[in-house]
Amino acid sequence: MKKYSVxxxxxxxxxxxxxxxxxxxxxxxxxxxxxxNNPWFVVMAESAAAxxxxxxxxxxxxxxxxxxxxxSDNFENLIASGYDVILFNPTDADGSISNIxxxxxxxxxxxxxxxxxxxxxxxxxxxxxxxYSGCVELGVEFVKALNEKGKYAEIIGLVGDNNTWARxxxxxxxxxxxxxxxxxxQQSGDFDRNKAMEVLxxxxxxxxxxxxVFCGNDAMALGAYQALQGVGKADKVKVFGFxxxxxxxxxxxxxxxxxxGMQFPKVMAQTAAQFAADYLRGRREFPQRVPVEVExxxxxxxxxx
Numbered sequence: 360m361k362k363y364s365v366x367x368x369x370x371x372x373x374x375x376x377x378x379x380x381x382x383x384x385x386x387x388x389x390x391x392x393x394x395x396n397n398p399w400f401v402v403m404a405e406s407a408a409a410x411x412x413x414x415x416x417x418x419x420x421x422x423x424x425x426x427x428x429x430x431s432d433n434f435e436n437l438i439a440s441g442y443d444v445i446l447f448n449p450t451d452a453d454g455s456i457s458n459i460x461x462x463x464x465x466x467x468x469x470x471x472x473x474x475x476x477x478x479x480x481x482x483x484x485x486x487x488x489x490x491y492s493g494c495v496e497l498g499v500e501f502v503k504a505l506n507e508k509g510k511y512a513e514i515i516g517l518v519g520d521n522n523t524w525a526r527x528x529x530x531x532x533x534x535x536x537x538x539x540x541x542x543x544x545q546q547s548g549d550f551d552r553n554k555a556m557e558v559l560x561x562x563x564x565x566x567x568x569x570x571x572v573f574c575g576n577d578a579m580a581l582g583a584y585q586a587l588q589g590v591g592k593a594d595k596v597k598v599f600g601f602x603x604x605x606x607x608x609x610x611x612x613x614x615x616x617x618x619x620g621m622q623f624p625k626v627m628a629q630t631a632a633q634f635a636a637d638y639l640r641g642r643r644e645f646p647q648r649v650p651v652e653v654e655x656x657x658x659x660x661x662x663x664x
Contacts, residue, residue, distance in 0.1 A: 388418050388446060390419065390420045392423065393423050397576075403472060407628035410633070414636040423450050434458040470484050473622075489652055490653065493601065493655070498533030500655060501534055511572060515527050544569075546558045552581050574599060600620075619656050621664065
């Protein structure tokens with residue numbers, strides 16, 4: 360009987376230790392990013408994870424590699440692993456909704472960063488750059504730089520990403536008002552530097568007389584600049600980007616790229632991380648969309664960045 364009591368007490372003590380250990384474990388936040396192949400998204404991912412950890416929670420980054428099937432696998436794995444919150448940079452405005460709804464059904468809130476999904480009933484909140492307004496400003500700068508006339512090409516981002524069309528729409532809301540400006544090509548570069556380089560190489564073969572190229576992000580602007588260097592036209596064709604990447608800002612200072620729109624990935628990441636912490640501490644009401652301002656960078660102000 361005495362031996363049985365000792366065993367029972369030991370078992371109860373072990374259960375108590377396990378229970379206490381479980382309660383003391385940090386709550387987990389997943390950071391799911393569309394691709395870590397782009398330095399801009401690396402900054403966002405690392406900023407989000409660091410902010411989450413500073414707020415006292417565990418964070419882990421998942422890379423979807425711009426692949427919707429891999430994104431779906433990531434969601435299934437982190438739902439099964441018991442994550443408490445997801446900070447999410449979607450691969451597709453429509454296709455990513457189902458993954459958010461899976462998490463929502465499992466009781467896991469999702470906060471979107473930078474990229475929007477076409478639903479007001481899926482994500483808990485979406486923290487987004489004001490892409491349209493930022494590209495309106497770029498459109499004005501584009502018109503000035505070309506003196507309202509000339510042929511140009513546009514390299515857009517991922518076709519399924521709302522940012523692609525918000526940026527293109529903001530740009531065209533200005534540029535299309537000037538009949539002297541003629542778009543001879545609009546092709547997707549998937550927000551990828553190498554693909555944009557290949558796209559512009561092909562465009563230049565058909566339209567060697569373009570005066571400018573507008574790119575939906577800075578990675579593509581750098582690819583476009585490389586293509587122009589390859590044919591000796593880097594000083595003849597004006598390049599415009601969007602993001603505010605360090606390399607592009609440096610090239611603006613050097614007069615090699617005309618302008619870009621400065622986004623603030625750290626602001627979006629930190630806001631999403633704070634929202635995650637607020638949720639875990641009991642908050643339940645969040646704005647569906649939180650716009651983050653974009654700043655125009657040209658040779659006139661590049662030294663400030």
